[in-house]
Amino acid sequence: MEILRAENISKSFAGVKVLDNVRLQVEGGSVHALMGENGAGKSTFMNILMGMFPPDEGSLYIRGKEVRFAGARDAIRHGLSMIHQELLVFPELTVAENILMRREPLARGGWISRSRLYGQAAELMKQLEITIPVHEKMKNLSIGAMQMVEIVKAVSNQASVFIMDEPTSAISQRETAILFRIIDALKQQGKAIIYISHKMDEIFRVADAVTVLRDGKYIATREKDALDMQELITLIVGRELGNLYRKEETHPGDVLLEVKGLHAAGARGVSFAVRKGEVMGIAGLMGSGRTSIAHAIAGMEKITSGELLLNGLPARIDSPGAAKKQGIGLVTEDRKQWGLIPEASVKHNMVLSSLKKHSRSMLLDPARENAVADREIERFRIRASSRNQAVKSLSGGNQQKVVLSGMHLNSPGLIILDEPTRGVDIGAKQEIYQYISSQAALGKAVILISSELPEILALSDRILVIREGRVKAELGREEASQELIMKYAMTHEPAN
Secondary structure (H helix, E strand, O other): OEEEEEEEEEEEEOOEEEEEEEEEEEEOOEEEEEEOOOOOOHHHHHHHHOOOOOOOEEEEEEOOEEEOOOOHHHHHHOOEEEEOOOOOOOOOOEHHHHHOOOOOOEOHHHOEOHHHHHHHHHHHHHHOOOOOOOOOEHHHOOHHHHHHHHHHHHHOOOOOEEEEEOOOOOOOHHHHHHHHHHHHHHHHOOOEEEEEOOOHHHHHHHOOEEEEEEOOEEEEEEEHHHOOHHHHHHHHHOOOOOOOOOOOOOOOOOEEEEEEEEEOOOOEEEEEEEEOOOEEEEEOOOOOOHHHHHHHHOOOOOOOEEEEEEOOEEOOOOOHHHHHHOOEEEEOOOHHHHHOOOOOEHHHHHHHHHHHHHEEOOEEOHHHHHHHHHHHHHHOOOOOOOOOOEHHHOOHHHHHHHHHHHHHOOOOOEEEEEOOOOOOOHHHHHHHHHHHHHHHHOOOEEEEEOOOHHHHHHHOOEEEEEEOOEEEEEEEOOOOOHHHHHHHHHOOOOOO
């Protein structure tokens, strides 16, 4: 039974058409995947469905009746609920207060009943098998835990249509399994789910049908069972991609970074070495300490004990600035919090950390900055209307390329990439993989942290497996497998 239908939806911003006659039909009791490259128009389309802004043309129907939403609250009243790709949380409020925002149970006199608020939130957590303390403030949670709270909040709305925009981009495999159980339960209840993801394995796991957008236009709708992965990739990018994980042959040289007995917030006695021309992967569950290791090396977390050596010499790194001077570049897992100034332009986000290289004496050189930004936009194939476009208006994947470009402009010898392809489409992923491979071929040392094991396995020369802040295994390229990595990542005893 049809629950939602969108016909000939078009939308323009500042004279630029971002959606052009897009259509979608979603049935109850099914998962309909919406796919496309970054900038294809998916988020704009979903924002229209959620009443964030009206379409210029086209019609929207709920259970066969045409509707025009006055705003997001109107869409929610009509039975729509959305999990956003970018977290929309209130960090100073508790988990319970975030889940039941604007739906707080009231006591006599119109005051919020705190006991019922926390009781209802705790019951929701129990039903969904999620173990996050409801009294904890959101700011104290990991990104993955925040995402799970957003999922609980959306599911608790008792909607008939759930829009899930990259819901697994920041959560662990265990949490992803919980989400998939929730989706299966919603399908059994006759709910409709619109599922947006760049992870192909997820699409073939949860979707019943797939609609593809490209450059703001409707391309095709297919039943999942009638699709194979190569056909889907071709529909998305409009061309054959070839070998997604192509890695250039390298010959690792001298040790560039040696870590000895590193202790930091989430690291406990970590030791390893990375060579020039080598890609070293770091795998492990979310919360295992992977990011803490990266932050400590890049001066974002205090090193409480241990030693770092660069090119054989002791290095004191107590700030990001000190790390940059030592030739260390970091792309963080959370570009919104650490990697970008959303209100600033593409150009300024690119050149901000390397201004001295683009200045004349003590004066800024706008012409040089413009030339650098234009070159980087072309190098990283960033989809932007101009170098002066506000970075907040770019798609997530293009924002990630801006972050990558800003790091690259400092010419680091050691490149640390923490979840570099999170929320990035298949075409942009290939470009990032090629960048990683090319930098290693140039003699740079690369540390790649990722929750996507296929890319860790395909791109890494060696792999460290981290659990509870400690190195549990070091695996060579030939011996590593998904099963072996997960065995080390999840078990307390060493794998045989």
